[in-house]
Amino acid sequence: MSQLRDRAVHPRVFRQLVIEIAVLMVPEVTASLATRLTEVETPLAITSGRRLASPLVLAPILRAGLGLAEGFHRALPEAAVAHVGLARNEETLEAETYYFNAPGDLAEAEVIVLDPMLATGGSAAAAIRKLKEAGARKLRFASLVACPEGAESMREAHPDVPLFTAALDDTLDHRGYILPGLGDAGDRTFGTM
Numbered sequence: 001m002s003q004l005r006d007r008a009v010h011p012r013v014f015r016q017l018v019i020e021i022a023v024l025m026v027p028e029v030t031a032s033l034a035t036r037l038t039e040v041e042t043p044l045a046i047t048s049g050r051r052l053a054s055p056l057v058l059a060p061i062l063r064a065g066l067g068l069a070e071g072f073h074r075a076l077p078e079a080a081v082a083h084v085g086l087a088r089n090e091e092t093l094e095a096e097t098y099y100f101n102a103p104g105d106l107a108e109a110e111v112i113v114l115d116p117m118l119a120t121g122g123s124a125a126a127a128i129r130k131l132k133e134a135g136a137r138k139l140r141f142a143s144l145v146a147c148p149e150g151a152e153s154m155r156e157a158h159p160d161v162p163l164f165t166a167a168l169d170d171t172l173d174h175r176g177y178i179l180p181g182l183g184d185a186g187d188r189t190f191g192t193m
């Protein structure tokens with residue numbers, strides 16, 4: 001996280017760090033997922049094992065969530081992906097939807113919503129609302145950097161959605177950026193500074 005926050009880091013390294021941290025987060029974010037018993041036939045015997053009880057869907061919030069999704073996908077390669085295109089209007093700080101494409105069986109799925117930044121919480125709350133409207137019932141949210149304001153507004157808007165974050169920072173500045181944060185995650189991921 002210290003390397004990721006460093007303003008001098010090139011987008012090539014930034015993307016790689018996001019993936020590495022995402023992979024490290026997967027065990028914590030998925031530890032409470034329900035599993036079911038399954039029978040496995042090895043070359044020598046029949047034994048039992050466990051499989052996830054529900055299909056998994058990763059739901060990155062575009063654009064910056066794509067980096068996190070790549071890391072989560074490495075550890076969870078069978079997950080489907082729901083793309084949620086949201087952009088925060090920098091005047092009003094309201095999240096506006098420009099794209100939504102999710103698999104059809106959302107009602108059965110465990111959905112992991114991904115966005116590196118939980119700032120005001122508006123984008124996360126709007127993405128979760130869209131996913132619920134499309135049928136999702138079991139959701140969790142993972143970020144790299146959150147702040148108390150965003151965590152609180154998420155708790156109010158979606159108390160049923162557990163929040164996982166690699167870092168909980170101090171506060172928001174007057175433009176809605178997380179302090180100390182890491183700046184604009186989308187710009188730093190895609191080199192659009």
Ligand code: PRP
Binds near residue numbers: 093116
């Ligand atoms: C950033 C970030 C989150 C959102 C967080 O996205 O990736 O989605 O802001 O802010 P909030 O909690 O106050 O809603 P942005 O809208 O800048 O789009 P981008 O990912 O395309 O850069």
Ligand code: URA
Binds near residue numbers: 064176177181182
């Ligand atoms: N979006 C970002 O990318 N960074 C912030 O600090 C806040 C919102």
